[in-house]
Amino acid sequence: MRELIAKYREKGFKLTPQRLAILNFLDGNTSHPTADDIYREIKKNYPAVSFATVYNTLQALRDRGKVAEITIDFQKKHYDPDIRPHHHIICTECNKIADVFQDYSEALRLPYNIKGEFQSTGNHVNFYGICKKCRNLSRYVSKRENKKRRTKLCA
Amino acid sequence: MRELIAKYREKGFKLTPQRLAILNFLDGNTSHPTADDIYREIKKNYPAVSFATVYNTLQALRDRGKVAEITIDFQKKHYDPDIRPHHHIICTECNKIADVFQDYSEALRLPYNIKGEFQSTGNHVNFYGICKKCRNLSRYVSKRENKKRRTKLCA
DNA sequence: TTACAAATTTAGAATTATTCTAATTTAGAT
């Protein structure tokens, strides 16, 4: 992200204040925000900012390989400015996502029948689990109740 | 799926004609359909069928662990009636999904820092690649052009 | 059988996520 700001003059990437704000928000951010999370954050300083700007910027970054889309959440996409190859784990109670830095590439070999059909270009492991906070909370609140809750109890 | 039909009397699961049609469509289906795919299929025989019915049924099946949701596609959910643990590969050109029956569980150990934070309940590997058909087509059609295409050239 | 309660169906509205549009503004090059 930082290095992108440094090299923002790269062909066809204009650095607007809104973009700078998005880049700054993403830089070093390990919260795996959704487009909406980003929109709401930028809106604090740029109340007129449009959703289109957020999606535009994310698309520009994505096209340049500067941000990764994560499909671990069944509801919506999350974005990760850390583009080093890694995997993720999501808490199925509160949807908190954490990075899993572990190289499984040696083990993730495709079976032969697939190799004949597909030429693999990458992989990503989704882990599912319960985070510490939710594990504690679930002693007092049923899972069903917890899931319906709009406001997350943890995180 | 079949065994579900046999045991459909299980507490609180009513077998309506629409449901039976959905169950029959899903049974042994390896195409990983979306809710919309299912809706369109059932509509052929039940023109009045509602989207809500499809989602209702899928939710009922999901709650009973009879169907798996797949998050490999960035656009929408796919459903898999094969509930044996397995993984998937998606063609990034035409979105065709194939099953990957390979047990990676031995290798997919979480790093210690994550183990302290999360209690893992499962994992799923998403593989990305290009299928044979698209590999051949891409000789003639640029990737960009191909992506914009509404009608898939392959599949 | 018939009656009934609970579950399911339906059309359609509502929500949510994402993308597109067209007019206006702005960044960065000259």
Add this chain to the structure above:
DNA sequence: ATCTAAATTAGAATAATTCTAAATTTGTAA
């Protein structure tokens, strides 16, 4: 300072999914 390509905006459009409330149907049990 000027200019053009790119980015911004509000708002509409699209797409995926969920919800609602009224009508219907299933499976059970008298």
